[in-house]
Amino acid sequence: MTYISAQPQLTNSWDDICYPVQPVWLTDLLPDYDIVATDRQQLIVGQVKGGRNTIFGIQSADYSIIPNAVIREVVDALIPQYSLLIKYTPTGEFNINIVLPEVFMLGGEPLQRCLILTNSYNGKTPFSIQGQSLMALLDPMVALRSSMFRKLCQNGLLGWADHFDQVSSYQTWLGQWSGESAKGRSSKNRPAENRSDRPGPAIRKIHHSQLTIEVFRQHLHNLLVDHLKPELTLTTTVYSQLQQTEIPGRPNEIVRELPIPVQLAKQAYERLRTEEQLLHTGPSLWLLYNAVNYALFTSRSSLTLNDRYRLDERVFHHLATRAYA
Template sequence: MTYISAQPELSTSWEDICFPVEPLLLSDLLPDYDIIATDRQKLIVGQLAGGRKTLFGIQSADYTIIPNRAIQEVVDELIPDYQLLIKHTNTGEFSISIILPASLSVGTEQLQRSLTITNSYNGKTPFSIQGQSLTALLDPSTHLGSSVYRNVCQNGLLGWADSFADLAAYQTWLGHWAKGPQKTPSAKTPSASARPQRSTPDIRKLHQSALTIPLFQQQLHELLVDHLTTGVTLTATVYDQFQQMDMASSHENVLRKLPVPVQLIKQARERLRLEERLLNSPPSCWLLYNAVNYALFTARSSLTLNDRYRLDERVFHHLAAQAYA
């Protein structure tokens, strides 16, 4: 199905995405009609400041929307000092970066640790933390990955390698992945085993359709506490490898082979040239990855935010396979 074209907009204020949103039942709007299509009976309607009411999606009758304000309340309670950068679309999709004071080095660059949360009112991009859905994260064996913020291009980079126990395990998986995409494993880690165990019924309770916002906020609070204690990550090690890999003679060939639409590759190429000048640096695997990430999350496209993240993950693994070849 073709999806409406949208271009992510930048914001640094919760108010730009915390506008009123509510579900409306079709039966209330159309009381004189018998509605046969029982699989889609609830309209998700938002009221943007200064704008008309917007119908973002039509969901099942027992679908529960997660308002962005509910996310903000948990974040503000847990994190007293943070910067906010939001990428959102007029189709009701939100990528929320909570930028933390802690930093890490990649080459000569200083990156800031961050927390990346996605949400949507149109149902196209599921709620996730660090690229993982609540369904996955509520399994105690699943480790909440990392994310970092790169100020040069306002990129939010997710920890796509963090689910692996160590670099050797990741390199082994990359060898198989290079022969054909493989599912990323959910590795048990010390932080995951230390997490309070949740029973299977508790997981079902949260993910049944009758989700309550207080229960959602309680679980979100627990998951964010886990993240705030995360130390050095495997993905940061991969970034260092990217930074050391000179691609002056090979970047054009690598760009052409990336699993990204041609128009976005063109924009990534332009961004790469700009960063070479800004940083006075030859093209490296690190700059190439960031150029593609920048194109993915700034370009007008029919890709949903969820599609963009999935492509970013594939590009990361594609480049890592070459970096460790």
């Protein structure tokens, strides 16, 4: 199904995405009609600030909305000091970067730890933390990934190697990953440590449709508490390897090989050249990864935010394969 083309908008205010949202039942809206499409029973309606009521999607009768205002409540209660960068689309998708004070230096450039949360009111992008769904994270065998925020490109970085403890293990996996079809590629998780208090296999019986706001609030609180313990993971080591790997020859040849749409590749190449000028440096795989990240999250595209996340991580592994070759 073709999806509406949208360009993410930028804000640093919760108020721009924390407007009221609620279900409106089709039976209430159309009392004189018999509705036989039982898989679609409620409209998801948001009262967008300064605009008309907006219908973001039509969902099943047991679909539960996660209001952005609830996410804000949990974040504010847990984190006394943070900065905020949100990218959202008019179609009801939200990319929320909670930027923490901790700083990690990479080649003279400061990066900050951050939490990346996604949500949507159109059902296209499920709620996630660091690219993993809430249901997946409630499994004690899954560890929450870590993310970094780069001020120059104004976005959190979405490639991860956290599920490996050693570079050698990651390199072995990259060899297997690069030999698989793009459709079959996926990242595995290493078991989470010291999280026995989280639900066990029974959590598989819980679905998004059965998620109440109270249950969601408690689970989100517990997961964020886990992640706020400062630690660096293997991902930062991979960042350093990318930063130290210069691009030989013509960068546009490498850009053309990237597993992203042609138009986004062109925009990534333009951004790469811009960053070279801004930083007075030559091209590296680190700058290229960030250029792709920038293109993915600033460009108009029919890709959902979830699609953009997947492409960002795929590019991360693709470039890491080159860096460790």
